[in-house]
Amino acid sequence: MSSIGPPADNNTSTANTTRGGTESAIQHHYDLSNAFYALWLDETMTYSCGLWRDGDDPDDLSAAQRRKIDYHLHAARISHARHMLDIGCGWGSVLQQALTHNQLQTATGLTLSEAQFQHIAARARPGLQVRKESWTNHQPANKYGSIISIGAFEHFASPGDTAAEKLGLYREFFQKCRAWLEPGGAMSLQTIAYGTLRPDQRNEFISTQIFPDSDLPQPHEILQAVTGLFEVTLLRNDRLQYSQTCKLWYQNLRRRRAEAVAIVGEARVSQYEKYLRISKFGFDTGRVGLLRLVLMPTA
Helix, strand or coil, X not given: CEEECCCCCCCCCCXXXXXXXXXXXXXXHHCCCHHHHHHHCCCCCCCCCCCCCCCCCCCCHHHHHHHHHHHHHHHCCHHHCCXXXXXXXXXXXXXXXXXXXXXXXEEEEEECCHHXXXXXXXXXXXXXXXXXXXXXXXXXXXXXXXXXXXXXXXHCECCCCCHHHHHHHHHHHXXXXXXXXXXXXXXXXXXXXXXXXXXXXXXXXXXXXHCCCCECCCHHHHHHHHCCCEEXXXXXXXXXXXXHHHHHHHHHHHHCHHHHHHHHCHHHHHHHHHHHHHHHHHHHHCCEEEEEEEEEECC
């Protein structure tokens, strides 16, 4: 395990890389090249669905990503928190924004991506803690007032998991999050999920070339897994928001295609163009959805 910031405890174990998101699968996708992703993401390096509201400029990706970050921080009651956790923290945009709240003492991010870890570590600031470890091994030094997880839940289960194994893994995740939260804390979760598409109909190209060893949740699996642990106070499906996000990412990548080819090569750029087109189609048609949930611990 690698980390910056104070250690979580005095007996931190080696990160478990076989459950809850494999290190090799995460690095296959996210460690491709920070410079490549910077070409087509917005300046915050936010790699998840944006959030638009009526009257917004539909082409303003940066504003939509910043609004999304603020949405999750508000949903997780960041203004009441002294410590917050971001599970699957990407390139650190949520952590950085969280630390603009003066009462917050620490913002801790978990990632299995070496490239993301190094990106965040290079931008260290007081209170920022990033750990290259799985949530399955995380041992917090303090209870958290806020927990946020955006775009990580999709990586927890594998296609070969049985229904019972998958549900058990999700249940374990929510049990840990419930135990890590202090009284009055809250959790905000964002994940792609199956819609009308059945798991056995998953796209082979996406599941082997883009996101290997990963499987989406079904909405009912999430609701089953939180039963008795969290109250779902808000559940929204923003699939069309993700369609718009993929459209803008694709346009950015096409506009800077020559630069992208120079970094990762023609074949990989073509793969990503195909992946973004397929993803947009999936969100447009409801084959997959984009779920945002606000979770409050049960008494």
